[in-house]
Amino acid sequence: MTRKFLIPKGILLPRNAHSKKADAGVRQTSRYPQCLLICLLMTAAILLGGCAHHFAVRPDAPVTAYSVHSQSQNSAIRWAPVFITHDHDEKYNRIGRPVAESDKGGNTDIHVDPEQPVIYFMERRFHTDKATYTNLIYRIHFPKVPFSLVPFHLTAGKNVGLMVVVTLDTAGHPVLVTTVHTCGCYKAIVPTDYLPKDALPADWNGKSISAFGEQLPARLDYDKATSARLLVHLRPGVHRVMDLEVISATQLRSSRFRVIPMPVEKMELLNRLPIDRKITSFFYKTGLMGGHVKGSLKPFELLFLSLPSLDLFVGSDKIYADPDVTGIHFYTSLKPWRREASDMWDFASFLDYWGWRL
Secondary structure, rough: OOOOOOOOOOOOOOEEEEEEEHHHHHHHHHHHHHHHHHHHHHHHHHHHHHOOOOOOOOOOOOOOOOOOOOOOOHHHOOOOOEEOOOHHHHHHHEEEEEEEOOOOOOOOOEEOOOOOOOOOEEEEEOOOOOOEEEEEEEEEEEEEEOOOOOOEEEEEEEOOOOEEEEEEOOOOEEEEEEEEOOOOOEEEEEEEEEOHHHHHHOOOOOOOOEEEEEEEOEEEEEOOOOEEEEEEEEEOOOOOEEEEEEHHHHHHHOHHHHHHHEEEEHHHHHHEEEEEEEOOOOOOOOOOOOOOOOOOOHHHHHHHHHHHHOOOOOOOOOOOOHHHOOOOOOOOOOOOHHOOOOOOOOOHHHHOOOOOOO
16 A cells, blocks of 8 residues: 655745755754644643543552641641542652751752651731631641643642631631642632531532542531541642541540651741751742742742743742732632732632622
8 A cells, every 4th residue: 555645734845855955944944843733732731631640649648747736726726627638658748847958069058857747836817798707727738749741730849738728617617628838829718517508609510629630529528527627638749638538536545557747837937947957937038929939939830830820930839928028829720810919918809700609
């Protein structure tokens, strides 16, 4: 059988195979389909990357659980989440402490020490037209999301973090659990059994919540567990929240879990990392990257998402603070015109933007 090859329009074959000018012309005109192919491959990598992290999680026995170590029963301790991690042998899957050290050249190196787990805490109140609520804000960090093509890790980079916000009503009951990476990415809002139905979004269907490829429960039942503890299950490598679960304190003490204790510290301490009898911040204070975590630049997100988001540092982890002071928004929508409306600092506006009617 004779094969026929079609020559795409716009590509001219040289009449003289020995002509250098003709060869150059072929290379120049064929460059465009090559660029198109590269762009298509990159786009496919991004699309596939959303599902690539769904490779089977290796079961651990016992399960590694990071939990606050304190006998206090204040609200910060009482409602602190427990983080379930997998593949604990890999240091990048361990919760750590941001530290500052001087390298051999005298430069400051900011990194997360996986041998010193810590959870940072902040409490804030917000008001809506209906009521006043209290946010218990918890922040953790990991050494990195490792670079990987298979599976493709779009969020690869150093000093990455995650926040969990537990929203309490005036009776002290948790009504919402919000999870988000400290870059503002992968936001998920999950109601509890204490949230009134009229506070749910108008289009709420009561089914499991699809959160960027993960399936989270439609509602968390705190009332059924004695001394309820929130388990936040994290996907190894990318540290994505892949499940939320409420269990009793007694269940947490069972042989199912290997509990690693960690202290609770004020979130403001991230601005005062000790180094050589001085202090430095975990965040850049000035310049183009002011407000962002030092060393957290995400090359793949910069390459693929900086143009549609109009943010050169999209994906870089950042401070959770007043944008009027820091100059940057902790936005949760990639739409540039929704940067302020989706900012989690103004939590009432943030909830309203995403359809919640608290």
